Amino acid sequence: MIRPNFSFDYFPAFPSLTPDFQVQRIDALGNYRLGIRKTWEQGKHAFYAQPSVGFTVNNYWDFARTDSTSFFFANRETKIVGNVGMEAGMKFNTRRKNYLLVGLRHQSGLSSLNPIEIGLYAGNSQAQVQRRGSYTGMFVGYGIDFKGRTRDEKLEERLERQENKSAKREIAWGSGPYLSVNGLLRFRPKSEREPNLEFSHISGGYEFLGGYTLGSFSVESGYSKFNAYTNVRLPGGLNINTPTNYSVSAIPVRLRYHMDIGDKKRLRLGTSLAAFYTLDTKGRIWYEGAIGGYSNTTYNLTSTPLDQNIQGKLFFNAGVFAEIPIFNSSMITFNFSRNFGSPEVGKINVSGNVNAEPVNFDSSGSLNGWIMEVGYKLPLKSLFK
Incomplete structure (x- = not known):
């Protein structure tokens, strides 16, 4: 030193x-x-x-x-x-x-x-x-x-490791409480894409959930958040997403049914049905302007948010999911589902001119669309094994 x-x-x-x-x-x-x-x-x-x-x-x-x-x-x-x-x-x-x-x-x-x-x-x-x-x-x-280590000690350790691995997976895939976190992409209809913006109809979101598994059924709830953009269809068929964007918070209640594929508990498939209770909508509350043109269409527009409060509304989700083990004590989840029955969100008044002609109309978005999710699920009983 x-x-x-x-x-x-x-x-x-x-x-x-x-x-x-x-x-x-x-x-x-x-x-x-x-x-x-x-x-x-x-x-x-x-x-x-x-x-x-x-x-x-x-x-x-x-x-x-x-x-x-x-x-x-x-x-x-x-x-x-x-x-x-x-x-x-x-x-x-x-x-x-x-x-x-x-x-x-x-x-x-x-x-x-x-x-x-x-x-x-x-x-x-x-x-x-x-x-x-x-x-x-x-x-x-x-x-x-x-x-x-001796050969016998190595064999004993290998058997013990396999036994612990099987025990952990048995606990993780059994009944009991769990926590999960999911990230998601929501795909709105392709008709809402803006010209030359291939992914402009995709928005994101996330979920924090807690649930309980009993046999082949699970029930879960927590907090969800969806980003939403309001699409405006202009005279002449041109689509634009207004500069004003919104995020909608909701409480999900989801029922899931699953079945394990094979005896080694390496794959689980299932279906789910959920209801979402909306909490609030957050977004810009000031005037926004949009100036542009495409395919012989020119516009100069201003969007004004209207009704921001959609608390207490319901919409629904149904789909399928798969789970695979990770670390033998938890799971990676893949969900493919669809939102339906959404209330109007991001309602705005659009005013200005399109091709030098005055326009004034209301438009709104929704939370409907196909959902792709990837998440991490942690059974709490596995923490104490």
Whole structure:
């Protein structure tokens, strides 16, 4: 270990500040010990204590420099002193017989290391700092068992791992409470796409859910959020999505039925039916303008949000889903479904002109459309296995 000990400015003709020297002291310390360890095993972990004896190698440098090149010196010394130490801590065994150590260590030096001296070249006063290399600290270590495991131990570990894997999956795929989080894409009709914008009819959303599985049935609820854009069909058949966008929050209540495919619990298929209770709608509440043109159609429009409050409305969802295991204690879910029965959302008044002709009409969007979801499902019982 190398560390700067300290540095100071030295003025040999003080109170005159010239010449001046900047002095820096640096130590390199190496500790070498041999100990005897006593271990008290407690299953997969153990407590241990280890006394030790050894020595400390102290290499010492002292540099001084001045603002001119007329004076420079450096010296180096090495000193070796004995030390005794004591450490105690916990030992955590791994499956491969290696181990992690966490504990406290104290070391005491048996004599002084190189002193640090501060002297005046033109005077007779001197200060000296003594140290022995003693310290107390916390440490973390890792040990490797080079002996390794026997063939029988490897076989036993493999069987135990397979048994634990099967037990975890059995618990994860069984009855009990769970949490899940889903991200989704909603596909509105292709007729709502804007010209030259292939994916302009796709919007996103997410869900945070909690549920309970009992046999082949599950019921879940939580919080859902859908992004919605209002599509406007202009005279002449041109589609545009207004610059005003909305997000709709809702509480879902979903009933699911599933069946496991095969005996190894690697695939689950099912159907679902849900009702959504809308909470609120959030979006821009100021005027927005749109100026553009396409295919001999030019427009200069302003959209004004109208009814923002749709709280208490219902819409529905039905679809199919698949689940596959991950980490043996949880699942990745894939859902393909469709929203239907949506109330009007993002209602706006559109005014302005199209091809120099005045227009003034209302338009609204919906939450209907095909839904693709990918989610993560965590059965809570698997956390306590």
